[in-house]
Amino acid sequence: MSHEHNHLQEALDTLKETGVRITPQRHAILEFLIQSMTHPTADDIYKALEGKFPNMSVATVYNNLRVFREVGLVKELTYGDASSRFDFVTTEHYHAICEDCGKIVDFHYPGLDEVEQLASHVTGFKVSHHRMEVYGTCPECTINKEVH
Amino acid sequence: MSHEHNHLQEALDTLKETGVRITPQRHAILEFLIQSMTHPTADDIYKALEGKFPNMSVATVYNNLRVFREVGLVKELTYGDASSRFDFVTTEHYHAICEDCGKIVDFHYPGLDEVEQLASHVTGFKVSHHRMEVYGTCPECTINKEVH
DNA sequence: TTATTACATTGTAATCTTTATAATTAGTGT
DNA sequence: ACACTAATTATAAAGATTACAATGTAATAA
Numbered sequence: 001m002s003h004e005h006n007h008l009q010e011a012l013d014t015l016k017e018t019g020v021r022i023t024p025q026r027h028a029i030l031e032f033l034i035q036s037m038t039h040p041t042a043d044d045i046y047k048a049l050e051g052k053f054p055n056m057s058v059a060t061v062y063n064n065l066r067v068f069r070e071v072g073l074v075k076e077l078t079y080g081d082a083s084s085r086f087d088f089v090t091t092e093h094y095h096a097i098c099e100d101c102g103k104i105v106d107f108h109y110p111g112l113d114e115v116e117q118l119a120s121h122v123t124g125f126k127v128s129h130h131r132m133e134v135y136g137t138c139p140e141c142t143i144n145k146e147v148h
Numbered sequence: 149m150s151h152e153h154n155h156l157q158e159a160l161d162t163l164k165e166t167g168v169r170i171t172p173q174r175h176a177i178l179e180f181l182i183q184s185m186t187h188p189t190a191d192d193i194y195k196a197l198e199g200k201f202p203n204m205s206v207a208t209v210y211n212n213l214r215v216f217r218e219v220g221l222v223k224e225l226t227y228g229d230a231s232s233r234f235d236f237v238t239t240e241h242y243h244a245i246c247e248d249c250g251k252i253v254d255f256h257y258p259g260l261d262e263v264e265q266l267a268s269h270v271t272g273f274k275v276s277h278h279r280m281e282v283y284g285t286c287p288e289c290t291i292n293k294e295v296h
Numbered sequence: 297t298t299a300t301t302a303c304a305t306t307g308t309a310a311t312c313t314t315t316a317t318a319a320t321t322a323g324t325g326t
Numbered sequence: 327a328c329a330c331t332a333a334t335t336a337t338a339a340a341g342a343t344t345a346c347a348a349t350g351t352a353a354t355a356a
Binding site: 211 | 307313
């Protein structure tokens with residue numbers, strides 16, 4: 001049984017447990033998010049599925065991404081650019097973002113608990129979580145630059 | 149001589165060096181950004197200055213924030229919400245963000261050089277910088293919650 | 297000083313992402 | 327299969343940001 005299949009099944013179970021109906025559209029959006037190695041925008045998802053669902057509304061994509069976010073299946077990533085990207089939640093990881101081509105690559109690093117503690121101490125906040133990304137140039141774009 | 153005055157003078161010098169004209173609008177936007185302890189949106193700035201510049205266009209605010217970003221005077225902060233916030237660049241610092249009221253508080257922490265190095269190693273990226281924020285509840289909002 | 301040129305500002309329209317709304321359709325439990 | 331409720335669709339609306347053309351203003355050179 002593939003990892004993708006596992007993830008999908010677990011996601012569907014989560015939906016059932018939380019009383020969220022499993023519709024063909026939701027199934028397809030989840031499936032696409034899980035198999036997608038990129039971190040797609042709502043519009044990416046909409047375009048990717050319009051072959052299978054010619055009548056699907058873009059509102060459906062947004063609605064369901066919100067639902068998935070609310071039950072914890074999906075994280076919304078907001079970078080500087082115009083639209084949010086969506087990431088199926090598996091294990092904790094951080095992102096490296098290429099400033100030339102926009103590619104997003106996952107990398108693992110132990111959680112920055114110490115930072116959260118210090119921040120909590122100096123600001124008085126009750127800290128719930130954090131976000132962190134590194135920015136730079138991916139190997140492909142580095143090569144392209146060297147050629148020119 | 150106050151810190152604010154220093155910052156403003158340095159910022160104006162930077163503009164001169166990079167050949168960016170110093171207009172009354174630019175002067176006012178910089179002044180407002182420096183003295184502002186909040187991290188204002190473009191619209192905040194527009195509203196704050198419409199008393200002094202009744203004819204200023206919102207496009208001017210956006211144009212100049214872009215210019216300031218390009219010469220490194222200002223950082224654009226993009227969180228999940230609708231509009232970007234702008235932060236005058238002084239010393240390196242991170243942000244703690246209140247999920248209840250939206251307040252943003254600065255805190256200092258040694259740069260996460262180790263994270264950048266590991267990310268660079270596992271992804272092959274040439275890492276130029278990173279961003280990190282912690283999210284939680286500020287002291288005021290924590291009190292408000294306890295009361296209820 | 298004056299003319300010239302390049303850059304800034306203004307006002308407005310356009311674009312783009314996301315959300316709201318109302319009507320229709322489709323899942324789910326009995 | 328029925329009834330109930332939620333989801334989908336289509337469309338409009340909202341909000342942030344950008345594009346563009348016309349006007350204004352600062353720097354430069356004659």
